[in-house]
Amino acid sequence: MKIAISATGPSLDAEVDPRFGRCQYFVIVDPQTMEFETLENSNAMAGGGAGISTAQMIASRGAQVILTGNCGPNAYQTLSAAGLQVISGVTGKIRDAVEAYKTGGLQSDAQPNVDSHYGVGMGKGMGMGRGMGRGMGMGLGMMPQAAPQATSPEQEIETLKGQAQAMSQQLDEILRRIEQLEKKE
Amino acid sequence: MGGVPGADTYAPQMSREQELDFLKNQSQTLKNRLEQINSRLKELEAGGE
Numbered sequence: 001m002k003i004a005i006s007a008t009g010p011s012l013d014a015e016v017d018p019r020f021g022r023c024q025y026f027v028i029v030d031p032q033t034m035e036f037e038t039l040e041n042s043n044a045m046a047g048g049g050a051g052i053s054t055a056q057m058i059a060s061r062g063a064q065v066i067l068t069g070n071c072g073p074n075a076y077q078t079l080s081a082a083g084l085q086v087i088s089g090v091t092g093k094i095r096d097a098v099e100a101y102k103t104g105g106l107q108s109d110a111q112p113n114v115d116s117h118y119g120v121g122m123g124k125g126m127g128m129g130r131g132m133g134r135g136m137g138m139g140l141g142m143m144p145q146a147a148p149q150a151t152s153p154e155q156e157i158e159t160l161k162g163q164a165q166a167m168s169q170q171l172d173e174i175l176r177r178i179e180q181l182e183k184k185e
Numbered sequence: 186m187g188g189v190p191g192a193d194t195y196a197p198q199m200s201r202e203q204e205l206d207f208l209k210n211q212s213q214t215l216k217n218r219l220e221q222i223n224s225r226l227k228e229l230e231a232g233g234e
Contacts, residue, residue: 056207081214153229160229164222171215174208181205 003101004028004063005094010038012095018069020088021051027094028063031102034095049173051075059084067097067106073166074173076112088112112166 006023007014012034017023026039039061043050051071055078058066066079067090079086085108090097100106 077215077218078211081211157226157229160222160226164219164226167215167219167222171212171219174212174215178205178208178212181201181208184201 001031001065002028002061002063003031003065003067003098004058004061005066005090005097006041006068007038007094010040012036012093012098014094016067016069016090016092016094016097018091020066020068020071020075021054022046023054023068026058026061028061029094029098031098034098049074052078052170052173055079055082055084065101065108067101071109071112073112073163074170076109077167077170 005027006017006020007025007027008017008023009015010025010027012027012029014025014027017025022044023041024044025041027036028039029036039057041054041057043054043057046053051074055075059079059082063084065085065087067087069088069090071079071086071088076086087101087106087108089109090100090106097106
């Protein structure tokens with residue numbers, strides 16, 4: 001099992017980066033052995049679609065759980081569709097976050113915890129890019145998701161409308177990309 | 186899982202076919218979930234639970 005954590009640096013002693021799509025690094029940890037690998041996030045300075053691209057990249061690395069500070073609707077939907085468990089609101093050092101996860105101190109999210117475009121414009125630029133940032137999440141299947149925790153029908157309607165809008169936007173982006181790929185030959 | 190910080194900054198490239206397959210699966214998943222959400226919205230807006 002692997003846990004991917006958004007990080008401000010490439011080590012277990014780095015802090016959890018509050019951004020998911022535009023974090024500087026990911027540290028991917030085996031919680032049993034604490035062995036880890038680091039991944040520079042090529043989407044950190046992306047103009048748009050960073051959440052989706054980053055989510056696809058992480059899904060392709062075989063992680064089953066994401067620990068991060070904040071996760072927007074596009075990234076959340078992509079991660080959920082690839083079968084990954086998302087835990088946001090995580091702070092502190094990477095090492096401590098993994099320990100907290102192992103001891104059951106972190107709960108997975110039933111929905112994104114921030115709006116689209118959270119984190120845009122935050123942080124320092126690195127001035128480099130490795131291209132793409134796409135990945136694949138094959139073979140993991142779907143993870144059942146909990147229903148939104150609304151306390152009244154009005155709140156549930158509002159939550160569902162927000163989710164539907166985010167999903168429609170994501171679907172549009174995916175369909176555009178499919179069209180591009182199919183034209184490419 | 187090398188454990189060497191900064192040693193792995195490579196993101197694997199997918200083939201066109203793999204990406205198409207991935208995106209088509211994802212779009213179908215999203216369409217299904219949108220249908221479920223819209224169906225629930227109709228229920229709620231009609232005054233049911």
